[in-house]
Amino acid sequence: MENNELIELAIKAKKNACGLTNYKVGVALRTKTGKIYTGCNLGSQNGLYNICAERTAIIKMLSEGEKEIETIALVGGPEDELVFTSPCGICRQLIFDLGKDIVVVCAYMENGELKQDIFLSKDLLPGGYIMQE
Numbered sequence: 001m002e003n004n005e006l007i008e009l010a011i012k013a014k015k016n017a018c019g020l021t022n023y024k025v026g027v028a029l030r031t032k033t034g035k036i037y038t039g040c041n042l043g044s045q046n047g048l049y050n051i052c053a054e055r056t057a058i059i060k061m062l063s064e065g066e067k068e069i070e071t072i073a074l075v076g077g078p079e080d081e082l083v084f085t086s087p088c089g090i091c092r093q094l095i096f097d098l099g100k101d102i103v104v105v106c107a108y109m110e111n112g113e114l115k116q117d118i119f120l121s122k123d124l125l126p127g128g129y130i131m132q133e
Helices: 004-015 053-063 090-099
Strands: 023-031 034-041 067-076 103-110 113-120
Touching: 004 023, 004 034, 004 053, 004 067, 004 103, 004 113, 023 053, 034 053, 053 067, 053 090, 067 090
Parallel strands: 067 103
Antiparallel strands: 023 034, 023 067, 103 113
């Protein structure tokens, strides 16, 4: 599966996002075994809870016994728009914890064309926290 297919799944997942703001995020991740998990940002209308799309997809993955992400694609923006969106700091750390070389694809529209900025998890969080044993 190419990045474009993950991006399409992320766009579909974004439609399920809810919360206090109009900013919606969708994610699709592929594990090293080839399984796909999607997620969207979720929050209550009163603001008592919120969870990012990345964490939603990762929690689904982990709860099914998968542990290794190969690629994670995300899209975000108000309603039907796709603007450059990257993982928040908490999600960057979580992705980093799961692997230093996970491919992170941030997709967005620019001048009517779908663009992809591609990073490695270690580049999104230089100096990320590593637990010492």
